[in-house]
Amino acid sequence: MKTIWQVLKITFWMLPAQRVMLIVGVTLAVALCFTGSWSAPQALMLAMVIPLFTGGIFLRQLSSRRLAQLWPHGRGRLLAGTISVMIVCTALYILAYGPAFVRTPLRFKGIVLEGLILEYILIFVFWTQCTIGMFVASRKPVWALVALIAWLLPFLVMGAQGQMPQMMAGPTGFIAAAGVWVVFSIWFLTSRRIGTAAWRVRQETVTAASQSTVAATPAEAMQRWLLSSGTPLTLGLQWGLAMLVLLGVQLAVPHLIDADSPRDWMTAMLFGTLSLAAAVVGAVSWTIAKRSRWLWLPAGKTRLELFRHCERVMLKSLVALVLPMMVLSLALRFVFDVRPSLPASYLALAMLGLSLAAGWFGLMQVHRRLSLDALAALLLILGWLSGLIRPLFRGETEPEWGIALAVLALVALLRGVAYARWRNADWPRTQSSMSS
C-alpha cells in the first residue's frame, strides 16, 4: 500500500503542473457535481490528463533503474501502483456522474446505468492503451511508431466494421484490455531488464555529432549539432517513412478485413495522423533549444544571432517535416480518393499554423516559466482539437476560420515570447531544469 500511495503521489502531485491541474479539475468537477451536470467527468479529466499520458513513462523510468531491481518486490509494487492509478481514475470518472445519475428519473435509471457501464469500459480500455502505449513508446522512437500502430489498430478494425462503440465499450473491449494487462504484467515481472527511455539526448551523442562534422562547413556543423547529428532532410525522410507506414496500415486494414470502411471516420483518422507532424516539429525545436547551449562558445554569436540561427534550423526542419505531409495529403486525395470534409486550403493553413506554433513553443524552452508554458501548451492542444480534430471527426464542411486565426495569433505570440527569452537565455539554469 505504501508504494501504491507513493506512485499516486508521483502521478498527481509531483510537479506544480500536476497539482494545478488536479486542483482545477477536482474543483470544477465538484462544482459541476453540485449542479447535477453530466459534464463533471469531463472536468475531472483535467486532473487526469497528465497521469493518463505519463503513467507509462513513469513506470519505465522507475522500473528501468538498477536500484529498482534491489527494491523488495520493486517491479511488482510499481506495476500495482500504476494499475491502481488507472483503477482510481476510471472509478472517479464514473463516480463523477453520481449526482446527475441520482437526479435521473427512476424509469430512465436502468438505461443510464447501462450507458455508464459502457463508458466505464471505454475509459478503462483507453487508459490501458495510453499507459502501455506510452510505456512502449518511451523506449525508442521506432517503438513509438510501433505503439502508435498498435494504438490505432483497434480503432481501425472496429471503426472499419462500423462497430467501434459496441465492441470497444462492450465485453470484447474489456476482456481485450484485461488480457493486455495480463500479458504485459507477465512480461514486466519476468523480464530480466527493463530498457531505459532512450529519447534523451546524451552527451556522447553530442560528442559524436561534433566529431562527425569535421568535414562540414561551420553552419552545417552547427545544424548537425542542434539536430543530434541529423539534418532536416534526414528528419523529413524518417518522418515521411513513418507516415507512409502509418497511413499504409490505416489504408490496408479495412481491405484486409474486407470491411466497408466508414469514409468519414477513416478520412478523419488519416488526416488526424498527418497533423501529428506539428508535435514532431515541437519536439525537434525543443531539442534545438536544449542543445543550443553547447554552441554559445564555438559559434561566436550573440544570443540573438544564435536565436536567429536556431530559428532558421527549426524552420528548415519544419519544411522538411511538413512537406511529406503535404505530398501524402495530395496522394490521399488524388490516388486513394480520400476527401476530407474540410477544404484543402483550410487544412493546410491549420496544420502549418499548428506546426509553426509548436516550433516556437519548442524554441521558447530555452527558459521555462511553468505557468506560461502550461498555458501555451494548453492553447496548442485546444487549437489542435477544436480547429482540426473535432471538425474532421464530425465531418464538418464549414472551416473554423476563427480558430485558424487564433492559432496564427498564437504563432506570433509564441515567436515573441521565444525572442524575448533568447535575449536573456540562461543556459546553465536551462540545462538543470531540462535535464529531467
Place this chain on the structure above:
Amino acid sequence: MHTEKILEARGLTKEAGGKRILKGLDLSMHRGEVVGLLGKNGAGKSTLMDVLLGFALPTAGESRVFGDRSDRMQTATKSRVGFVPQSDELMGMMTGRQHLSLTASFYAHWDWNLIQRLATDWQVPLDRRISALSGGERQKVATLMALGHQPELLVMDEPASGLDPVARRQFMRTILDIASDSSRTILYSSHIVADIERTASHIWVMREGEMVWKGELDRLKESVVRIRIRSDRDLDPALELPGQLTASVSGRHATAIVSDWSPERAAEVEQLSDAPIEIEALGLEDIFLAVHA
C-alpha cells in the same frame, strides 16, 4: 570478528563485446568487513559490483549474497542490501524527499531519523528537484536512499567521487560510523586511495579484470615495502629482487618496491644485492601505483 560469509564468488567471469572484463575471480566477504575496491578506470570494478549484486549475469562462475545466488536474490535478501551506483539513477523531476519516500515505501523498516540527521549533516536540500542539485548533492541523495533501511551489506560504487573535500570527510566519517557496527559489511570502490586507507579493513586491488591483491589492509602494507640498497660499488643495472614490482638502479644506489615481503626475506635480498638494505613502509597510494606500474 564474525565469520559469516556475506558475499562470495567463485570463478566469476564476465565477457562483453568480445572482451573478458572479469577473469575467473574468487572472492569472499565476511560480516563486519569494510572492503575497499581499488583499480584503474576500466579495471572491472563496476562490472564486478554489477555481477555481485545480480544486475548483470556472469559468463561463467557464480556469486552469492547472504547465501542466495546473486541473479536469483530472494526478496528478504534484497532488503538486507543497499547499493549506491556510480552514476546516480535519480529522476530529475523528483525531489530528494520524493525519492526517499518512494524508496522507503519498499521496506518494512526505514530510519527517517537517521536520514534526517545525515541530510542535515551533509547539507542536502531534500526539497529541491534533483535536476537543480549539483553532482555532489545528487550523490548524497543516492547514498541516503541506500542507507535508510539500514542494510547489512552496503555496496557503493565510487560514492565520494563528486564530493568536495569537506563533504568527503563527513561522508567517510559516516562510513566509519556504520562500519563501527560489526554487523555491517561494506564494499566500496574509489579512486581516492586516502579514503580507502582511512576506512577499509580489507583491500581488493583489481587490474584488467584480475584480482591482484585481496586481503587485510595491514597485511597488504606489511607485504609491500620499499627496499633501499646502498652499496660500496656499482650495482648491477639488471638487479632483480624476488617479488619485485618496480625498481630503479642508479650507480651504487637502488630502490625497489617488492610484494610478498616478510622480514625473513631480508637476508636473501642482502645476499642478492651484496649490500645492506633499508626497509620502508609504504602508503596505500604508493602500493597502488607500484601494482599498476
